Amino acid sequence: MRTLAAIVLICTATAPQAHPHIFIDTGLTAIVDDAGALQAVKVTWAYDAFYSLLITEDYGLDPDGNAVLTPDEEAQLRGFDMQWIEGFDGDLVARLDGGSLELSRPRDVTLVMREGRLVTTHVRDVAGTPAMAGHILSMKPFDPTYYTSYDVTMNVRVQGLEGCAIVRNLPDLDAGMQQLQGALTKLGRDQDAIEEGFPEVGEAFATEVEITCADR
Template sequence: MRKILLTLGLLIALPQWAEAHPHIFVDASHKLIFDDQGRLTAVRVTWDYDEMFTMLMVEDGKYDTNGDGDVTGDELEAFRLWDANWPPDFGGDLVIHADGKDQALEGPTDWAAEWHDGRAVSIHTVKLETPLDVSKGIVLQNYDPYFYVDYEVTKTPTFEGRSDCKAKIVQPKPHQVSAKTAAAIANLPADQTPEQAGLPNVGQYFAQTVEITCGG
């Protein structure tokens, strides 16, 4: 999946501001999981991919064995791990911020896949390296630093293990990215990332922020 994603994103980088926009679209949702002490221990992440990327992925993996346009029944088992082969430097585009810092996360586990109305759905669990006291609140973001992928949080998170938490989705502020920076990113050669070119992490400016508070 990541190979297809990066190939698409890099090949279509053209020297116009409009071409700095993403070309893969994901509806993201999250379940926050707490232990018996009320600490955050993991996030169950669901990604609903757009129809175009779904089509490319299904054709690449030959998952639709009966050619009916859907991945269902026995096909789903082969499909379950289609999104699981992450390279070592890919952190899942998930950020959990609390106590003034980004929290350390483990690699994804518990993979599942579903098929919703012609769209591929990938599900995985990300555990925190250390259980987190959330009494001061936390911030969650799902974004691609280079903005090849646009993650849209389509619903507020659900909670497992606590009933006193609430969440608010704060919309992004894309105007913070200058036209000059956007053009520089769009003009990068296909074998160079914005990070390698010393350009800023623009994905954060297009990302929704989920503010979560528990208790009190």
Template sequence: MIRTVATAALILVPASLTAHPHVFVDSELTVEVDDAGRITGTRMTWTYDEFFTLLILEDMGLDADADGQLTEDERAALLNFDFETWPEGFEGDLYLYAADGTQVPLGHPDSISADVVDGKIVSTHTRTVDAAPAEGATLRQYDPTYYVAYTLQTVAVDGPCTASVDAPDPDAGEEALAQALEEASEDQFEVLELGIHYADEIRLSCGSSS
């Protein structure tokens, strides 16, 4: 549903406005690595901002008494709301690459929990990976259109590897936006894919310590 909302909104706004996020998500990522040093899956928790949470709860008719507490039935209804619609080409806003730069496909998200905590929707999902080597692999989390802004709060590795995080160049996004707007036609509506410039790069290392 988050993708449906974003896509519908992007149709209505010109290119000069699409470079600014409208939904804000704090994320926590765990990468699962087996004893052979192969990535076998990921676990992601998303915490949505208060305003987007209100929009979703109102749209779905949840928390009618506005006490910030969902019933068991309401939690069940909320589960999978953010992956209910899977548009063609959507990759779940998580990208995995092997050490040689080859993109590694991820399985469809499997939603395992959803609730409202302190006025914010918190949802967790897992994704499978077809046993890709972890050494030197990189991950990035971003919405290509930058309609959704992700802030990586924590990253962990469940297995015999470690993760390091490189923050994005703070000027790269603005430079890319300026160039894209210069090249874009003033007469057409256009989606600018700038999200990658605002994404942390997560790199895995499985080297043994001496």
């Protein structure tokens, strides 16, 4: 997907404000309690090196430019990506057997700089704590406007419940590319996508994770 995103930027260079602009490797953990109920989802975001550099510069950190942060500098940055506006869903859609799950705002936020990349985690509680065993949990991280590209390249796992199968359903990239190019061509050369509103094509490029746990 990172390769695809780079191709998108090149192929749509003539379109106004071609995107995505931010690239995030993503990991997901379903947290299940002893009774088999889904308590929360832990999300890991590993930002691309360039965006990580921009953030550290914006905060006036890492003055020597060696892409290494001290524990104090990491503490200053912790939560920089958790200032969610009203209505923002955390770029994550979760469903159980096709029905939408309500997720809380983030808690237990962490941040480290790893090999020049900012890596953050946060936990979101699941309303109603539904049973996992015998059901299918699907999670799809994506930015509807595709300004940010999420790649599910990191670990996906279930914590607290055995016998679960995990499948990554990859998107149809050709169809997604056609949808993106079609949306961008509707903008004139003199139009700014930020002012006009980015086309909501992000889901077309999203990987859906399905977790199926055996019935007890």
